Amino acid sequence: MYTLTAEQNRFFAQIADLAFLNPFSVGREQADWQALDLAPEAMDFADRLALIEAKLENIFQELERQRGFNIRDYPEKNQDNMRLAWLFYIFHRYRQPFNEHIKAQQQAGDKTVELAFARALISQFEQAGFTPPETAHYIALLFQVQRAFSFIDEAVSGDCPAIYELRMRLWNNIFTFNPAWYLNHLFERMEDFSLLLLGETGTGKSLVAKAVGCSGYIPFDLSTRRFVESFTASFRAINLSEYSTSLLESELFGHKKGAFTGAIDNHPGLFAKCSRHGSVFIDEIGDVDVTIQVKLLNVIQDRVYSPVGSHEKHRFEGRVISATNRPIAQLLEQGLFRADLYYRLCSDVITLPSLRQRIRENPNELHSLIARLLHRVIPTPDEDLLSRIETKIRATVPPDYHWPGNVRELEQCIRRICLTGSYQAKPLAVVVQDDFALYRAENGGYLSSQQLMQNYCRFLYGELGGFEAVARVAGVDRRTVKKYMDWDSPD
Template structure:
């Protein structure tokens, strides 16, 4: 913090942030928290802050605009710049105040021409509205997000390497809800209490407890939450209205698929991995002796491992 106070508090415009994660996992909320936690200058003459934290964060979903309209939303346009431009329009780059932030959601969806122009803004801190040659300065910070794997986009050639490296001063992986709940079961409790308060307009511990009980009854503790935090919010609304929620039925995974998923997400303990592996081999070999031979364990240990797997499933 002391290093930030001495050297960085007024230089954060040079540090872009890229948030990556699946749809609905809370990238927008994370971006808002980052954008609204920045430095806001205090005007000593007026004895007030120069701007409100609510106006220093400007979000824009890039996927909702066609390429031509996107440039107008980003850079603004002058009156008569194109058909339909009946008045001057200020884009988000111009609206962003000093020490503010713009949030470019779905950055992976924009085309190469828009990437080139945004790259120039990040490098030169200048832009021109559509239909104008005037150079305007961008004094804010860029926070971007995507639900698509950046490595894949860059390999396919749909996302420029130079633009990626200019965006990724700070890369944050926002994990899916199921992984977060697996690592910290209390997070589900906290989220349910938070959304219950938002929905009802007041803190209601008893209602939150009933919602959690219903989720546990209908979905169980290992529901994968394919819609992530967004699905959880709708689940809570459904439970409050109808006292049930069926969730999304996933295709049944084979044990091998379950083990691979657990390994990839690093959510299996050593015991769970070994128990599952022994169960998979037993399904193929059908005898304790053959599984023991393949694993190098004794027959009694194999039987114990299979019992533990059944108890934990």
């Protein structure tokens, strides 16, 4: 048995603690400086990480030069910390190749891609004394960590307290607040933990759901050097407001051939398409009819469902992520949403901040968001263009503007300015200044019945976020709502 110096023991213990810290937490920076034995200074996360990686590499390379590193050659009491420190070291050594594999898998879609550097990585695990099952498990875990960090960082950008909190909450939702529990007990049991996302329309709930849904644990097969499933296939989504109640049951649970007129073949629903390593995202769940709520409850509670027109029982093993922009407490109070379903959906509840909250917390948030969103329109915008667009937005949009469409509206604001050079900020709801203001047009005349209905439907859509919900409240069918949403006067 070889022994470590007191300094090596202390450093490995610090890295072991560091490996379990949420990378988006405020405590991570303090732990970085402690591991480096340096006083805190102005340095970003990437630079601190580079210093830690260099220090780790020096220690492990020294151990390898002396006698070849094998974790089994050290006392058992040292092995736990050494194992985590070595995994931390290997993870950061292969971080860029893992990123390249993420891109390759995204391009390939649902067909799994061989891990290009698998042979070298497996060899390093073998030389370090890890068994084949341990090697497969840790490769799966390292890839999951890289996916989670990349997808959260990409989906949630910003520099205000609410965004810092959101990134930290999402990481904990994937790996739990105690990663030791996750590592030892929960990595293959996360289907038991549902997630409910709340927040106004346009705050990015679908992006956040995808980031979480594509970051689950997917086993690695040493023989094929592939993960058993593509992370692109592990996430399945549906927006309930896009379907009528009659079609929704089929989209969720599938149907058998001949189950109803037009059912000319078997149709797999959302739950059938989700694997045991995957997640389903049910968007606009606050708009769903109570009868569908009962069926959803049964699936989530009993983990079984039957396609329409069949008595066959199918098992659902994935995780459930749901979202709504409607006030869930009010829906529960009014009896529009079943309490028993809510308590099946709320293992974790995360509320996404509105754009106005983010700007209130940090006035510079608008600048960073404009820069980030402009990249979606123009891949390589220069600073002059960014400055011009930001200046135009600040000149056009009042400082106290409500941003009812949140980040989605800001993105369209940028596109509108690129097209027309201006953006007219208008609230969705009509502000009634006197008893008859609601019925007057901007030119002083009167609104037609079509214009009134259009305004009402658009107002309800801004409040409720779905055609089905608007149709129920307005007392018309879904097609009529869509007609008024799309309708504009000849003027």
